[in-house]
Amino acid sequence: MENRLLNKFWKFSNPVLFKKLAKIISPLAGLIAVLTIIPGLVWGVFFTSPDYKQMETVKIIFIHVPAAFLAINIYLMMTITSLVWLIRRHFVSALAAKSSAMIGVTMTIVTIITGSLWGSSTWGTYWVWDPRLTSFAILLCFYVGYILLWQSIKSLETAASVTSLFCIVGSVFALLSRYIVFFIDQGLHQGPTLSLDQEKNIDNSYYFPLILTMVGFSSLFVYLVLVRTTTELYKYKLKLIG
Amino acid sequence: MLNILRLEFLLILRSGSHVVLAFSFFLFFMLLFALSTFRDNFILSGIGLTAVWLSLLMSTLLTLNKVIHEDFESGVLDYLLIADIPIEVTLFCKTIVHWISVVLPLLLITPIVLLTFQISSYNIIKTVLILLLGSPSLSFLGTMISCLTLSNRSSFLLTTITIPFYFPTLLLGVFCSSSTTTNLFAFEYLLLYANTLFTVVLSPYISSYAIKLNYS
Numbered sequence: 001m002e003n004r005l006l007n008k009f010w011k012f013s014n015p016v017l018f019k020k021l022a023k024i025i026s027p028l029a030g031l032i033a034v035l036t037i038i039p040g041l042v043w044g045v046f047f048t049s050p051d052y053k054q055m056e057t058v059k060i061i062f063i064h065v066p067a068a069f070l071a072i073n074i075y076l077m078m079t080i081t082s083l084v085w086l087i088r089r090h091f092v093s094a095l096a097a098k099s100s101a102m103i104g105v106t107m108t109i110v111t112i113i114t115g116s117l118w119g120s121s122t123w124g125t126y127w128v129w130d131p132r133l134t135s136f137a138i139l140l141c142f143y144v145g146y147i148l149l150w151q152s153i154k155s156l157e158t159a160a161s162v163t164s165l166f167c168i169v170g171s172v173f174a175l176l177s178r179y180i181v182f183f184i185d186q187g188l189h190q191g192p193t194l195s196l197d198q199e200k201n202i203d204n205s206y207y208f209p210l211i212l213t214m215v216g217f218s219s220l221f222v223y224l225v226l227v228r229t230t231t232e233l234y235k236y237k238l239k240l241i242g
Numbered sequence: 243m244l245n246i247l248r249l250e251f252l253l254i255l256r257s258g259s260h261v262v263l264a265f266s267f268f269l270f271f272m273l274l275f276a277l278s279t280f281r282d283n284f285i286l287s288g289i290g291l292t293a294v295w296l297s298l299l300m301s302t303l304l305t306l307n308k309v310i311h312e313d314f315e316s317g318v319l320d321y322l323l324i325a326d327i328p329i330e331v332t333l334f335c336k337t338i339v340h341w342i343s344v345v346l347p348l349l350l351i352t353p354i355v356l357l358t359f360q361i362s363s364y365n366i367i368k369t370v371l372i373l374l375l376g377s378p379s380l381s382f383l384g385t386m387i388s389c390l391t392l393s394n395r396s397s398f399l400l401t402t403i404t405i406p407f408y409f410p411t412l413l414l415g416v417f418c419s420s421s422t423t424t425n426l427f428a429f430e431y432l433l434l435y436a437n438t439l440f441t442v443v444l445s446p447y448i449s450s451y452a453i454k455l456n457y458s
Contacts, residue, residue, distance in 0.1 A: 145403035
């Protein structure tokens with residue numbers, strides 16, 4: 001049963017089938033993104049009460065947290081798709097990793113910018129070398145290295161393989177650096193207060209709009225990645241023809 | 243394996259200008275640190291240990307393109323790939339020779355340089371010991387990344403994408419050098435040793451895989 005399900009899943013590594021699927025899913029994802037991000041942000045920014053201590057600046061959370069959530073998980077997704085390319089040789093997978101790298105960089109930069117704006121009003125400084133901030137700087141370095149490596153190699157297949165290896169080894173080293181940074185210094189940033197099962201959570205009036213924007217950002221990512229991967233596939237086809 | 247080691251050492255002896263380059267670069271870089279802070283002994287002794295790690299890292303980075311790239315361009319690597327000896331062993335030997343020829347001389351000169359930074363002799367011995375145990379990972383990571391960037395000759399790219407991989411070593415190394423514990427088996431030291439062993443063991447395999455990816 002599981003095997004049959006997996007086979008159905010691998011079927012979409014065929015570029016033609018993938019493009020058909022992308023044509024169905026991407027408008028849906030885009031629609032969900034529009035329908036959740038705009039109400040989520042409006043609800044979050046205008047219809048919640050300000051924090052007793054941080055006042056209105058707390059509302060940066062509705063962009064900061066989803067962007068950070070995506071920045072980390074996009075790298076995880078790139079690692080998985082890279083593994084799929086190295087093991088099963090599905091080219092769609094490598095192209096998906098390539099097209100999500102740019103989105104990952106954007107999300108990391110958005111996280112850092114919103115975070116430093118938030119920090120300037122609550123901590124009194126734009127940047128401290130706090131473990132969480134440092135690990136985002138490290139993450140940015142790995143994203144940039146990945147993109148530089150993609151652009152520096154001419155042969156597409158070699159580039160895909162080499163960057164996949166870079167991504168997998170890089171994820172190990174990024175995690176290693178992160179835990180070492182946490183070992184050296186505990187820092188200023190607050191701990192996690194957003195989860196589905198923990199008792200100590202942020203207040204419900206923030207919780208629901210935050211979940212809404214997170215769903216919205218995720219579906220925005222799905223939309224963008226599908227569109228970009230389809231474009232990359234067409235580009236690859238053009239290169240093969242001419 | 244001994245043959246490869248002998249060959250590599252011969253190569254270094256006959257055309258090893260990069261060894262001298264790395265050595266003088268290390269000294270000049272340390273001099274820059276000293277010149278920028280010599281007015282204040284407190285800052286000078288504070289920055290000394292970090293400066294040694296950074297200079298070592300930079301001079302290793304500068305010599306990385308000599309390990310694999312030159313062999314790849316001249317076609318020697320093709321012969322090494324089809325030779326009887328596994329490519330992993332060859333890469334391991336090459337990296338060891340790189341470490342002995344480039345990094346070890348720097349470690350030998352480090353105590354003298356650190357003396358001018360007003361650092362106590364006990365701290366100097368500890369730092370050199372930590373450098374000795376931590377620096378192999380710099381060479382091994384360098385080989386790994388230079389195998390990844392074989393298709394592109396620019397040493398700028400090699401340097402840029404190697405730096406993120408040096409973060410754990412640099413963080414742990416500087417942290418251990420400035421830590422006050424005397425116990426050499428404290429947790430942070432163990433982490434440093436683990437990092438070195440991890441890279442030394444894994445790097446030849448990942449490098450050989452990367453070379454094969456570049457040839458396919």
